[in-house]
Amino acid sequence: MKDDHAARLRFDTLCIHGGQSPDPISGAVMTPIVLSSTFAQTGPGEHKGWDYSRAGNPTRDTLEACLASLEGGTHAITFGSGCAATTSILLLLKSGDHVLVGDDVYGGTFRIFDKVMKQFGISSTFTDLTDIAKVREAVQPNTKMIWIETPTNPLLKIFDIAALAAVAKEKNVWLAVDNTFATPALQQPLALGATMVVHSSTKYLNGHSDLVSGAVITKDAELAERLHFVQKAVGAVPSPFDCYLLLRGLKTLHVRMRQHVASAQHLASWLEKHPQVRRSSTRASRATRGTRWPGSR
Numbered sequence: 414m415k416d417d418h419a420a421r422l423r424f425d426t427l428c429i430h431g432g433q434s435p436d437p438i439s440g441a442v443m444t445p446i447v448l449s450s451t452f453a454q455t456g457p458g459e460h461k462g463w464d465y466s467r468a469g470n471p472t473r474d475t476l477e478a479c480l481a482s483l484e485g486g487t488h489a490i491t492f493g494s495g496c497a498a499t500t501s502i503l504l505l506l507k508s509g510d511h512v513l514v515g516d517d518v519y520g521g522t523f524r525i526f527d528k529v530m531k532q533f534g535i536s537s538t539f540t541d542l543t544d545i546a547k548v549r550e551a552v553q554p555n556t557k558m559i560w561i562e563t564p565t566n567p568l569l570k571i572f573d574i575a576a577l578a579a580v581a582k583e584k585n586v587w588l589a590v591d592n593t594f595a596t597p598a599l600q601q602p603l604a605l606g607a608t609m610v611v612h613s614s615t616k617y618l619n620g621h622s623d624l625v626s627g628a629v630i631t632k633d634a635e636l637a638e639r640l641h642f643v644q645k646a647v648g649a650v651p652s653p654f655d656c657y658l659l660l661r662g663l664k665t666l667h668v669r670m671r672q673h674v675a676s677a678q679h680l681a682s683w684l685e686k687h688p689q690v691r692r693s694s695t696r697a698s699r700a701t702r703g704t705r706w707p708g709s710r
């Protein structure tokens with residue numbers, strides 16, 4: 414219990430301060446919004462770490478450091494939307510590669526796999542990944558990645574991240590986990606063995622419905638370098654203003670998620686006792702249990 418409390422305090426603190434330090438020029442404690450597209454160079458290639466904002470931007474760098482700290486990763490790469498994050502990951506694959514995808518994913522994610530990437534020879538199979546023995550059989554010689562959302566949008570299906578990570582490791586493929594719904598406040602897939610975490614930060618991470626953005630977080634330095642290359646080369650980057658708004662939204666992630674869980678628990682208990690509501694499967698109660706705030710009763 415003591416450890417849970419300490420871990421929770423640590424996470425709460427990271428939501429507010431993760432990856433952030435006062436601005437060295439002004440001492441501003443809030444990350445400045447650096448709108449400049451171009452940065453001065455004292456000589457060819459000599460600069461303070463940034464030359465052009467598609468390649469790198471100070472406000473974006475701070476957001477990426479904060480997101481990496483929240484997911485327990487070492488690198489975060491941010492994008493102009495969750496769909497841009499997904500597409501950028503898939504751009505690491507090549508024609509002939511295959512992805513094993515959970516049988517319930519956000520419709521836009523399905524569209525990227527089934528309508529966009531298919532044209533470039535990247536195939537995908539949508540399977541119920543709750544049966545681990547079947548997952549093992551479903552991995553093909555050309556499979557490069559297992560892709561899940563957990564809980565899923567829209568059915569709130571839950572997958573066993575640690576078990577899937579073990580299969581991914583055994584088969585030498587990546588495990589990508591879309592953590593948009595649970596957020597790192599409730600589940601940290603990298604600690605369970607996932608290769609990368611994907612977010613539509615448009616949703617709970619920001620929490621104010623006033624921006625669209627996405628992110629990938631990993632502990633794999635080589636993968637991060639490849640994703641930073643795609644981020645720069647393809648250019649689906651978030652604006653510095655949206656990076657600032659997202660940093661601001663993250664400062665309340667812990668309290669918002671705590672309240673979401675309390676409200677969901679309250680509604681679930683109310684529905685359970687409602688005379689006109691019939692329990693048809695165990696899915697609803699499993700979904701609620703899976704999102705209980707760590708350390709709560």
Ligand SMILES: Cc1ncc(COP(=O)(O)O)c(C=O)c1O
Nearest residue numbers: 494495496519566593613615626
């Ligand atoms: C689970 C999940 N992943 C990814 C996305 C795509 O994110 P975006 O709308 O930011 O492109 C969504 C959007 O609803 C989503 O719900």
